[in-house]
Amino acid sequence: MLLNALLLALREIRRNLLRSFLTVLGIVIGVAAVITMVTLGNGATRMVADQIASLGSNLLMVMPGQRLGPGRDSAGAPKFKIADIEAIEQQVNGLKAVAPVVGSAVTLVAGTQNWSSTVSGTTNDYFVVGNWRLAAGRLFSEDEDRAGKAVCIIGNTVKKELFGNQSPLGSSIRVKTFDCEVIGLLAAKGQGGMGQDQDDTVLMPLRTAQRRLTGTLDIGNVMVSLKDGTNSTVAMAQLRSLLRERRKLADNVDDNFNVMDTKQIAETLSGTIGTMTALLGAVAAVSLLVGGIGIMNIMLVSVTERTREIGIRLAIGALEHEVLLQFLIEAVALSAFGGLVGIALAFVACLGLSALMRMPFLFNPGINLTAFFFSAAIGVIFGFVPARRAARLDPIEALRHE
Amino acid sequence: MSQPLIELRAITKTYGQGQAAFQALRGVDLQIEAGEFVAVMGPSGSGKSTVMNLLGCLDTPGSGEYLFQGIHVEQLDRNQRALLRRQCLGFVFQGFNLLARTSAQENVELPLLYRGEPAEVRHAAALAALAKVGLAEWAHHTPAELSGGQQQRVAIARAIVTNPLVLLADEPTGNLDSQRSHEIMELLVRLNQEQGITVLMVTHEPDMARYARRIVHFVDGLVHRDERNPEAAPCC
Incomplete structure (x- = not known):
């Protein structure tokens, strides 16, 4: 029975190439966009962090002269x-x-x-x-x-x-x-x-x-x-x-030297990095959502045609769970394939873009898995749930579905 | 076999609820013997399609008893009804209902696939069924490449490929011109006579009903008239 369902599912994928392609495309774009975004973001963050580390941590710079600015004179300072x-x-x-x-x-x-x-x-x-x-x-x-x-x-x-x-x-x-x-x-x-x-x-x-x-x-x-x-x-x-x-400075005289703390600079930059990371996370979440909606739309658009198809299958003697298994396999196969292609595409894009922007390429397994499973879950849910609803109808209702 | 193949006892069916409820069948009694060719006629809304869907286990009755070879079908669950369809029934619809983008042969093989027949058996049976309906040459064409009459003949091949006891046809000629209609009817008569398949057909065209040996008239959800048709040629 599993073999039959597999055969039917693969046959349907092959037969509806455009629909299959669009479904896969939705998942590919969603997954690739999110992974690329987050991976490049991580690279940029790492690059800035490396630059800060190369300054030396906990560094104080002491320079003669008063604090620079209007009306200040540093020339005479010892x-x-x-x-x-x-x-x-x-x-x-x-x-x-x-x-x-x-x-x-x-x-x-x-x-x-x-x-x-x-x-x-x-x-x-x-x-x-x-x-x-x-x-x-x-x-x-x-x-x-x-x-x-x-x-x-x-x-x-x-x-x-x-x-x-x-x-x-x-x-x-x-x-x-x-x-x-x-x-x-x-x-x-x-x-x-x-x-x-x-x-x-x-x-x-x-x-x-x-x-x-x-x-x-x-x-x-x-x-x-x-x-x-x-x-x-x-x-x-x-x-x-x-x-x-x-320097024998009296209490009412300003410093004639200047102490700067690179840690303060580093902290400021770290704050910026934090903001950047949060921003990237938000962008990634939106991309995932948009990708997910794309997948959902394609799945839902084909529901009418598929409902009739389910009616035909039921009428000629398919059992409910046989039909469902076929649709589940179809959804899983398309989603998994799309997810893998998306990951591969993101990998290539990240390699190219990091090289182009002279940033380190940090492979992030977490975001790869998250993007893959989120998109795959959306693909499976929206491929499978409407099919399940249709398979539970009396066959004649499924056949009449407009 | 004193027991009829199919027996309906006081079957009712209501669509909708409350004010909008419409009683499509109001206590139908009907017996059909194996080997009969029955045409079900009646005006729109008389319940003839409803009774056909109930007989085909595509729909469930509101009340009453439906015996198929003595089995109480109204007590079967979804899967058991699906198995009954799979083993004993074949369907032909007005709208053909073939799978799109799927070759004639694969459409005809589909019921066998759900029966778990191996590939060689499926191929041979499907080609044989297509030959019976005169479409052996068209096995690899998809529905879009076939005319309406040809599509309906593919649908008939799909219905008979499992050697069903009963062939249920709901307005099989409703979408066809008169010449194709007569060809389809002659095909059904031949299947009935040569293979002994019991044929139940809904139609509102008296021309088509004339091919049947028994004509049941439905009016307002009840059997109005049940007559033998002496004209039906023992043909061929």
């Missing part, structure tokens, strides 16, 4: 010195690393290639603070730090511009007036949260930059990273009062 760094390290609680940074825009030359980039003089703490890892080579040695030797670690963009595909290690770069040996290559980070290229950078020991590039003992800014679990508000307050004290 710079930081190495003593300030030591004081911060010793007197503020809950810090993981403190990195002084001396920045300078320079033109780099290696062989016949040249490239404009930014040099940062700093310490090995910079790698902790900025979440940097080395792709090759080594960090600065203590000796190089202390003596201010001409060594540097370069970012991926600089390496590509100056050395192409060759290993830069051991080569030297001309920075302004001196040659600098490349001892390390930073692992690529990609675009930063603000759209800048984080890999377009050259790092050298603090003392090297001070002596050979800026010619002063000034420190441009300080980057401070907090230990996990440190309350950033408390740390910021401690940092601020320490610096006010060291």
Whole structure:
């Protein structure tokens, strides 16, 4: 009996190709749209989250000068010195690393290639603070730090511009007036949260930059990273009062320095991501609903014809459950087929679109299953329920159905 | 066999409810012997189609008794009635009621499929039935590719492919021109005489009723007149 029902169901699908095709199409579109939407959304969310993570978590940026804005003057504010760094390290609680940074825009030359980039003089703490890892080579040695030797670690963009595909290690770069040996290559980070290229950078020991590039003992800014679990508000307050004290600021004078918390930026961005995710969820739900209504319409449109068909089958001796089994198999086969095609289509679309938008492709089994079963359930319910109603009629009523 | 093939006792049937209720049958008594060819005639609303649907187990009576070979059909459940249709009855409708987009052969095979016959048996029986109605050449055509008369002959082939005891035809010539109508009637007579199939036919055309050996007239939900038709040629 099952075989017979299967035979009849497949025969009906084949015979009503247009109707079958439309049913399958409805399910395919519904499933594919939802999966693509959610998968791309997840990819975008992950991309933004990665960018925030690459900033370094729990990071404080300390810069000389008053808060920027109209009527403020940052030009006269005193710079930081190495003593300030030591004081911060010793007197503020809950810090993981403190990195002084001396920045300078320079033109780099290696062989016949040249490239404009930014040099940062700093310490090995910079790698902790900025979440940097080395792709090759080594960090600065203590000796190089202390003596201010001409060594540097370069970012991926600089390496590509100056050395192409060759290993830069051991080569030297001309920075302004001196040659600098490349001892390390930073692992690529990609675009930063603000759209800048984080890999377009050259790092050298603090003392090297001070002596050979800026010619002063000034420190441009300080980057401070907090230990996990440190309350950033408390740390910021401690940092601020320490610096006010060291700069001998009276109570009624504004700060002549500025502390920024990247965690605050991260939290703002996280909120945005949350909104984005919720929005995507809503869009996905609407797509599912629309897809579902499409499936429902096609199923319901064919009810009249099918009711007569059921009447004929009953009249010539089919049992109610034989007719129902046939219709159930038909609905399940179409829905499952449509669902699988939808998943395949979504997979291809997601692969293509993520590559196009340079986003990570995150396969999400949950949404695949949800979309598949929701659409399949709608297909089965609206394919089967009207058939069940028709099969329960007296055959003559089903035959007369208009 | 003293027992008639079919016996109706005081059958009633009411459509609708309350004020709108319409009593289509008001206590019909009827006996039909095996091998008869009966035409049921009567004006519109006289209950002739209703009685045909009840006889065919397509509909259920309001009250009364319906005995088929001594079985109380009015006490059977849906599935038992379906099995009775499957085993003993064949139907021919005014509107043909063939499955669309389905070849003549597959339409004729359908009752056998529900009986669970294997494919070879189905194919052979369907082709034989189509040959009997003169459509052996048309086995692979769909209803849309056949004329009305041909469609009705496919429907007759579908009805007789199971070798039923009774063939029920509700206005089988209602949608056909007169020449096709006579061809259909001659086919029914032949099936009745050569295969011994009991034929019950509803019609309102006296020309068609003349082929039957017995004519039952319905008026207002009751048997008005039940007569032998001496004209019916033992034909062929």
